[in-house]
Amino acid sequence: xxxxxGQLPVSPDPAVNLTRIQxxxxxxxxxxxxLAVFPEAAQARFGTDLQAVAEPLDGPFGAGxxxxxxxxxxxxxxxxxxxxxxxxxxxxxxxxxxxxxxxAAYRKIHLFDSxxxxxxxxxxxxxxxxxxxxxxxxxxxxxxxxIRFPELARNLVARGADLLVVPAAWAAGLFKEEHWVTLVRAxxxxxxxxxxxxxxxxxPDSPPTRAPTGIxxxxxVDPMGTVRLDLGSFPGVGCGxxxxxxxxxxxxxxxxxxxxxxxxxxxx
Numbered sequence: 001x002x003x004x005x006g007q008l009p010v011s012p013d014p015a016v017n018l019t020r021i022q023x024x025x026x027x028x029x030x031x032x033x034x035l036a037v038f039p040e041a042a043q044a045r046f047g048t049d050l051q052a053v054a055e056p057l058d059g060p061f062g063a064g065x066x067x068x069x070x071x072x073x074x075x076x077x078x079x080x081x082x083x084x085x086x087x088x089x090x091x092x093x094x095x096x097x098x099x100x101x102x103x104a105a106y107r108k109i110h111l112f113d114s115x116x117x118x119x120x121x122x123x124x125x126x127x128x129x130x131x132x133x134x135x136x137x138x139x140x141x142x143x144x145x146x147i148r149f150p151e152l153a154r155n156l157v158a159r160g161a162d163l164l165v166v167p168a169a170w171a172a173g174l175f176k177e178e179h180w181v182t183l184v185r186a187x188x189x190x191x192x193x194x195x196x197x198x199x200x201x202x203x204p205d206s207p208p209t210r211a212p213t214g215i216x217x218x219x220x221v222d223p224m225g226t227v228r229l230d231l232g233s234f235p236g237v238g239c240g241x242x243x244x245x246x247x248x249x250x251x252x253x254x255x256x257x258x259x260x261x262x263x264x265x266x267x268x
Contacts, residue, residue, distance in 0.1 A: 001034050001035065001135055001136055001137060001241065001242045001244075002031065002032045002033045002034055002035075002239055002240070002241050002242075003033055003034070003035045003036070003037065003135075003163075003196055003220065003239065003240060003241070003242050004024075004027070004028035004031060004033035004035070004036040004037070004074070004237055004238065004239045005036075005037055005196060005197075005198045005218040005219075005220060005229065005231060005237065005238050005239075005240075006021065006024040006025075006028065006036050006037065006038040006039070006198060006218075006237050007039070007198060007199060007200075007201060007216055007218040007231045007234075007235055007236050007237070007238070008020050008021070008024060008038060008039060008042065008200060008201070008235060009200065009201050009202060009203035009204065009205075009206075009235050010039060010041060010042060010044070010045040010169070010200045010203055010213070010214070011044070011045065011203050011205065011206050012044055012045055012047070012048040012206055013044070014043050014044050014053055014060075014061050017042055017043060017044065018061060018064045018065070018068070021038055021042060021064075021065065021068055021076070021078065022064075022068045022072075024036065024038070024237050025068050025069070025071075025072035025074050025076065026072060027237040028072070028074050028237055028239065029072045029073060029074050031237070031239035032239065033074055033239050034074065034075060034098070034135035034136070035074065035075045035076070035077070035134055035135040035137070035139075036074050036075070036076045036077075036237075037076070037077050037078075037165050037167065037196050037197075037198040037218075038076065038077065038078035038079070038167060038198055039078070039079055039167050039168060039169055039198050039199055039200040039214060040079035040091065040093070040108075040143050040144045040167040040168050040169045040199075040200070041079045041081070041091070041169045041200070042078040042079045042080065042167070042200075043061050043078075043079065043080040043081055044081065045169070045200065045203065045206070045209070045211070045213055046169055046209070046211035046212050046213065047209035047210070047211030047213075050081050050089045050122050050123070051083070051087070051088075051089060051122070053081060054081040054082055054083045054089040054090075055081075055082065055083070056082060056083070057080070057082055057092070057094060057102065057105055058102075061080060062080065062094065062102065065078060065080075065094065065096055066096050066100040066101070066102065067100060069096040069097065069098060069099075069100045070098070070099055070100030072098075073098050074098060075095070075096060075097045075098045075134045075135045076095070076096050077093055077094070077095045077096075077104070077134070077139070077141070077165050077167060078093070078094060078167065079091065079092070079093050079094075079143065079167045079169075080092050080093075080094055084123075084124035085124075086124055088120075088121075088122055088123055088124040089122060089123055089124065090107040090108070090123065090124055090126060091107065091108040091111075091119070091123045091143060092105055092106065092107050092108070092126075093105075093106045093108070093130075093141045093143050093165075093167050094106075095132050095134050095139065095141070097134060097135075098135070103132050103133065103134060104130055104132035104134070104139070104141060105130070106126065106128075106129075106130035106141035106142075106143065107124075107125070107126025107127075107128070108123070108125065108126055108143040108144070108145075108146065109125055109126050109127065109128075109129070109146060109149075109152065110125070110145045110146045110148070110149050110152070111123055111125050111145065112144065112145040112171070112212075114145075115171065115173060117171065117211075117212065119145075129141075129152060129155050129156055129159075131156055131159050131160065131161055137162040137163050137242065137244070138160050138161050138162045138163070139161065139162070139163050139164075139165055140153070140156025140157065140159070140161035140163070140164045140165070141156075141164075141165055142156075142164060142165070142166045143166065143167055143168070144166070144167070144168040144169060144170060146166070147166055147168070147180075147183045147184060147187060147197070148179075148183060150186075150187065150190065151268065153187045153190075153191055153193075154190075154191060154268055155268040157191040157193050157257070158257075158267055158268050161193060162193070162194065162242070162244050162247065163193070163194045163195070163196060163242055164187060164188075164191070164193055164194070164195045164196070165195075165196050165197075165198075166184065166195065166196070166197035166198070167197075167198055167199075168180075168197060168198065168199040168200070168214065169199065169200045169212045169213065169214045170199050170200075170212065170214055170215050170217070171212035171214075171215075172212075172215050176215065177215050177217060180197075180199075180215065180217055181217060181219070181227075184197045184219055184221055185221050185225045185227065186225075188221040188222065188223060188224075188225050189223075189224070189225040190256070191223075191257070192223040192224075192247065192250050192251050192254060192256065192257060193223055193247065194220070194221070194222060194223060194242045194247065195219070195220070195221045196219075196220050196221075196242070197217075197218060197219050197220075197221075198218045199214045199215060199216055199217055199218050200212075200213055200214025200216075201213070201214050201215070201216045201233065201234065201235050202214065215233065216231060216232055216233040216234065217230065217231070217232065217233065218230070218231040218238070219231075220238075220240040220242070222243075222246060222250075223246065223247050223250040223251070224250055224254075228240045228241075
């Protein structure tokens with residue numbers, strides 16, 4: 001199955017971002033992709049008034065994503081914000097199939113209260129891992145900081161994920177890019193699974209902000225940890241193939257998932 005990574009600059013204006021997603025989906029369709037993955041916070045970049053832009057998943061931005069998927073014939077995953085009951089917002093990754101039906105909504109579980117950032121001031125945590133059927137694959141959803149928590153990836157793979165998808169707005173900083181590349185590859189290697197990670201890049205048309213705006217480095221990594229696609233640090237759409245028969249070959253030679261000690265550690 002062919003997959004596209006949409007490494008986009010993200011504006012504070014949801015209308016601008018929806019237009020960019022639509023254009024990227026056109027490129028993804030031209031590249032033969034059945035699924036396109038877009039960054040975390042694709043609705044509006046961090047540093048925006050997130051409570052003001054947050055809307056129910058069936059609101060205007062969600063309707064725009066649904067329409068874009070249907071018109072392009074490409075399933076998509078993208079990061080949005082929805083209101084939370086306590087006045088904060090949920091940082092949610094939504095998935096739409098190629099007919100425009102919403103089939104997944106994952107609320108980010110692990111919040112980035114690290115390295116001088118306090119995401120939990122504005123964002124409420126989710127509590128449920130999400131696995132969904134998209135473009136013929138079982139897709140497990142993680143968001144950005146979740147990549148540092150191997151138990152979430154293992155939970156999704158143990159439940160049958162063929163592909164882990166990671167929308168992100170990875171913050172720049174000392175060793176941060178090295179951490180990102182290492183962690184994305186590690187989740188692929190330890191679970192012998194495909195990982196598709198799509199990040200933001202800064203938007204040159206928007207005022208500078210100290211909030212995370214992404215470093216790029218969107219990657220498609222295979223179950224042996226080989227980076228099949230790396231978009232570097234500039235905006236763009238790249239396509240690569242997810243081959244589940246390759247997963248089977250790797251797991252036949254390297255059956256580490258079969259060697260899990262569930263009697264000691266539990267299933268997940």
